[in-house]
Structures are given as structure tokens and as C-alpha cells.
Amino acid sequence: MKKFCTALTLLATTVLLTSQGFAQRLLDTANFTISAEIKPSDYPEWSDSTAAWRVYATYDLDKDGKKEFLVIVDPATTSALDTSMATILRFEATANNTYQLVWHAQIPYMQITKGSWPCIAVGDVDKDGNMEIFYGQPSNQITAGDPNPDRIFIYEYEPSSGNFPATPTMTSKLQFPDRYYYAITSIVLDDVDNDGDVEMILSARRAYGGGWGNASLRPLFIYHLLGDISPGFSSFEVEFSDTLGTFNGGYYFNNHVVDFDGDGKKEIWGFTWDMLTFAVYEAQGKDTYTLQTDVNQATAPDDYGEQNSVGFFDANKDGKLEMFLAGQVSPPSAVFYLPNTDNLAGITTSSIKWLTSPLPVNFQGADIGDIDGDGEVDFFIGDWGPDRKVYRLKHLTGKPYDDSTGYKLDTLFHAPNDSNYTLLNVTVCNDLDGDGKREVIIVNTDVRPDHPEDVSLFIIESNVAVQSVRTLPEIVPTQFSLEQNYPNPFNPSSTIRFSLTAATTVELFITNSIGQRIATLLNKPMDKGVHEVTFNADGLASGTYFYTLKAGNYVQTKKMMLMK
Numbered sequence: 001m002k003k004f005c006t007a008l009t010l011l012a013t014t015v016l017l018t019s020q021g022f023a024q025r026l027l028d029t030a031n032f033t034i035s036a037e038i039k040p041s042d043y044p045e046w047s048d049s050t051a052a053w054r055v056y057a058t059y060d061l062d063k064d065g066k067k068e069f070l071v072i073v074d075p076a077t078t079s080a081l082d083t084s085m086a087t088i089l090r091f092e093a094t095a096n097n098t099y100q101l102v103w104h105a106q107i108p109y110m111q112i113t114k115g116s117w118p119c120i121a122v123g124d125v126d127k128d129g130n131m132e133i134f135y136g137q138p139s140n141q142i143t144a145g146d147p148n149p150d151r152i153f154i155y156e157y158e159p160s161s162g163n164f165p166a167t168p169t170m171t172s173k174l175q176f177p178d179r180y181y182y183a184i185t186s187i188v189l190d191d192v193d194n195d196g197d198v199e200m201i202l203s204a205r206r207a208y209g210g211g212w213g214n215a216s217l218r219p220l221f222i223y224h225l226l227g228d229i230s231p232g233f234s235s236f237e238v239e240f241s242d243t244l245g246t247f248n249g250g251y252y253f254n255n256h257v258v259d260f261d262g263d264g265k266k267e268i269w270g271f272t273w274d275m276l277t278f279a280v281y282e283a284q285g286k287d288t289y290t291l292q293t294d295v296n297q298a299t300a301p302d303d304y305g306e307q308n309s310v311g312f313f314d315a316n317k318d319g320k321l322e323m324f325l326a327g328q329v330s331p332p333s334a335v336f337y338l339p340n341t342d343n344l345a346g347i348t349t350s351s352i353k354w355l356t357s358p359l360p361v362n363f364q365g366a367d368i369g370d371i372d373g374d375g376e377v378d379f380f381i382g383d384w385g386p387d388r389k390v391y392r393l394k395h396l397t398g399k400p401y402d403d404s405t406g407y408k409l410d411t412l413f414h415a416p417n418d419s420n421y422t423l424l425n426v427t428v429c430n431d432l433d434g435d436g437k438r439e440v441i442i443v444n445t446d447v448r449p450d451h452p453e454d455v456s457l458f459i460i461e462s463n464v465a466v467q468s469v470r471t472l473p474e475i476v477p478t479q480f481s482l483e484q485n486y487p488n489p490f491n492p493s494s495t496i497r498f499s500l501t502a503a504t505t506v507e508l509f510i511t512n513s514i515g516q517r518i519a520t521l522l523n524k525p526m527d528k529g530v531h532e533v534t535f536n537a538d539g540l541a542s543g544t545y546f547y548t549l550k551a552g553n554y555v556q557t558k559k560m561m562l563m564k
Helices: 007-012
Strands: 014-016 032-038 052-059 068-073 087-095 098-106 119-123 132-136 152-156 170-172 180-190 199-209 221-226 235-241 252-258 267-272 277-285 288-295 310-313 322-328 333-338 363-369 378-383 389-395 407-414 423-429 437-444 457-465 469-471 493-500 504-511 517-526 529-536 543-551 554-562
Touching: 032 098, 052 119, 052 423, 052 437, 052 517, 068 119, 132 180, 199 252, 252 310, 310 363, 322 363, 322 378, 333 363, 333 378, 363 437, 378 437, 389 423, 407 457, 493 504, 493 543, 517 529, 517 543
Parallel strands: 119 180, 180 252, 363 423
Antiparallel strands: 014 098, 032 457, 052 068, 068 087, 087 098, 119 132, 132 152, 152 170, 180 199, 199 221, 221 235, 252 267, 267 277, 277 288, 310 322, 322 333, 363 378, 378 389, 378 423, 389 407, 423 437, 437 457, 469 529, 493 529, 504 517, 504 543, 543 554
């Protein structure tokens, strides 16, 4: 068991590890290195008996130029010993392969049931420049003493303290009636209907009770904020709820907001564990959403489902998104693919392609990206047993995208044989520590209370530095400057030029329309001169993005338009 430390020691706790001794777990050592391991026993505020549940990345929530990731630690999900309060942990990269715990908060609600599966989202919903962390609590069972508990807990960054508060800035009961059970499984924050307000989109694996008409048919809710993120009179108002029973039939774990058909209208894609079932709502205008397609039981009679295992990416680099899904029956498991279409209503069960045959494993938790910058899609997938591995599905250059001959499935990581490790979730990160190498965080959701050596987070780093910089020696800079990217609008890549009149540490990064950092192009010392960096937006949806240059005391942000 861990030893008690002072609060000062807690905040200063840092993980700095090398790859020594890790080879027995990492199988693809030619392409990857385990750059860090994070153990619950190293943190007094993290119970030894409770593993992490999920990781969310890549952020710069306090805008200090250091990237961060968030961790949910939920005893009701990952511990056999208790159902006490869940905790959010915020880690920040402070140097190469070095991560420091800089904030944590316990959710102020004692849980009384297990199988929680909580969720997080990040955004600036009230548009005041201060980022918020939204936490969705699904396991607050309705009791006689508390017939209508809080469902959403929001922590807003406080510039005065330079951190997030330890207690929620705001909570919400979501306008639910008493005794209405709503087991939240995902939160998405996005201006879906393009009305200038960021919506909160919720899914739930179960919804019933409360004497509410059609209550059991409402697992999808869309809200907007009235007021700002603060205690008191602010609240969330229902903008839309699905009363058609669209997402009934199985657990409804995830929503994704994209513009799949490229018509400028965003869609909400929701996935139900019911023989691979999903539906798509599209925003038609302010607070208006219509059902575009409802694909039911594409793998019948085999009950393939997914939990945190869908990714959207422009795999074939045609400026349009495709969908990848890792599904399981417990076992078998398989990877599925949906090619792009400009006709959402035309998507049917026959549109779904199998990228693998059924495999004797249990896929759960996946994420997508281009980890080594070679332009080919990488789909990383967790496997909770019996093999307890993490897989990398890699597209092969020049091969088809819509069948299994175009891909190779390799084992990236294997849990130690002498452990109980359960590898349920993975997260692809965009160069957390600023060394130009992208990472995958593997989440082990099973640690033993009397084994301080048990690791809950493995940070796997690509051996390839993706970003390169071109220096223009023929131009002598006369001032610090950041130029407009060119071309603009662009698809899929654009060049960013900046000038330095003195050697300094430079950070150049990209954020989306709600302030989330989606790419860090540079974070290193650079010499005086004029430099160019190419930003490749493969895998991103069309829309407005912002790029920011920080060079010494010089800070400048400009807008760029991605049009696919």
C-alpha cells in the first residue's frame, strides 16, 4: 500500500520513466517505445485498489503551452472493493516523457451501485475564455432520500488561482423529473446546429421512470446553456430529445458529431449495442434535428456492439470522412468500415464492410489517427481478454480501404502474464510532451490493492518524429511575426510561416472552434530566422480552426478554414 505524503508533495508528484524493463510488454519495439508508466500507488489521492477508467487528451486547458490529459478514476467501475466517489485527475507534460499531476477533484456524490462507466467532455460552453470540464455521472441511483440527484458536474478554470476548483463550479439535474433514471455514457460539446451556442449532447445506456411520458424512449438529449457556467440561476434547457425509440434495443454508449456527408450540416451519430445498430440525426437549423438514417442489426444474428470503439477519419485522403468500428460479441470481435457517402439516407446494413474476420478476442475501447505521420490510418484497439492485448490496425499503402486485404492487424502491447491487467480503453494523443512524436495511452482498468507495482496508464510513444520545419535562410526577419497560412481555405494541408528576431522557445499549436487543442506543431527552442511548418489536417472535419504562435513574450493567433 502507498505511504501518506503531504499535499505539497501531491502536487509536485511527477512521473519520469524510461523504457528500461518494459520490453516484455511492448511487442512492436521497432516502431514504439513505452515512454512512461503511471501507477496509482505513486499518488496518495489515487486509491491503490482503483484503476483508471478512461483517458481524454490532448488539451491545454490553462493555456500555459503545456499539454495535458484527463483521467477518470471510478471505483464503481474498476474496483471490487468500494463504490465511493469518483475522481478526475489532470496530468500535464512538464518535459520529455515527464508528466505531473497538477489537479484532482472528487465528484461530490457517494455512489451506491456498480457498473458506472462515467464520461468527460471539455469545452468553453459559456464562451468566457475559461475552459470547463464536464463530468457525467451515470450511477446515481434514485433513492427515497434523493429522488433527483445531480447528473452533470462542471469545473471551470479559475484564472485567479491558475487552476480548476476542487468543488464543482456548477451542477445540473438536467430538468429531469423526480425518480427518472438516466445512466449517462457520453457527453459531446459542439455547436451542432451552427447557431453560435455550444450544445451538450448526451447518450445513456438506460433511461426510464419518473412518470415521464415516453421517458424510456429518450436516451438522446441535446441541451443549451441559459446564462453562464456559475452557481445560482444558470441552467441547461432541453433543445431536443429523441422520443422515437431510435436508440432502444441495447446499451447506447456513444455519440459522435461530424459532417460525414460534407453538406455543411453537422450530424449526431449514436451507436446501440444491438447487432451493430446506429442512427444519424442531422441539424437542419437552429434547435432543429431530423433523423437521416437508422441502420438496424447489420450483423444479425451475431450481437456485435461497441463501447468507446468508433473512430472517424479521412483514411483515403479524399477530403471526406470514413467510419471505423471495433465490435465485439464477447467473443468474437471484428473491425468494421463504413465508406463515405453524400447520401445519409442511403446508408443501409449492406453499406457496412468487414475489415477483419471474426476473431477470438474481446475488442473494447479504440481510437484512431496517423501515429507515425505516413499518411495511412492507424486504428488502435483494446482487448479485455482472454489475450489482454492492444492491437494496431494499419492500412497498407496502395491497398483498398473497404476490405480486409487492405489492412494489417498487429499486436502492439501484451499485458504481463503475472498481472490481472484489463486493457479496456486506448487514447491517441498528438505529441503530449512536445518532442514531435505522437503517443497512445493504454488504460489498464484492473489493479490489485496489495501490488504497488501495478500500472494503470502506459504511455506508448511512436519512434517517428512527425513534424519537420523548413528554414528560409535568404530572408532576414525584422520583427516577430506570424503570417496568414497559405493556402487558406485549404484541403488537406497548409503552410504556416513565422519570423523570429532572436533565438527563443517556440510553441505553435492548432485549436478547434471550442478551444480544444487538436495539434501541436512545434514546442522546442528555435534559432533566429524565418521558418515554415506544414499542417496536415487529414482526419479532421471541415470547419474553422485557429493556430497560435508563442515565442518568448510574443503571442499571436490567426484563423484558418479547412474546406473538404
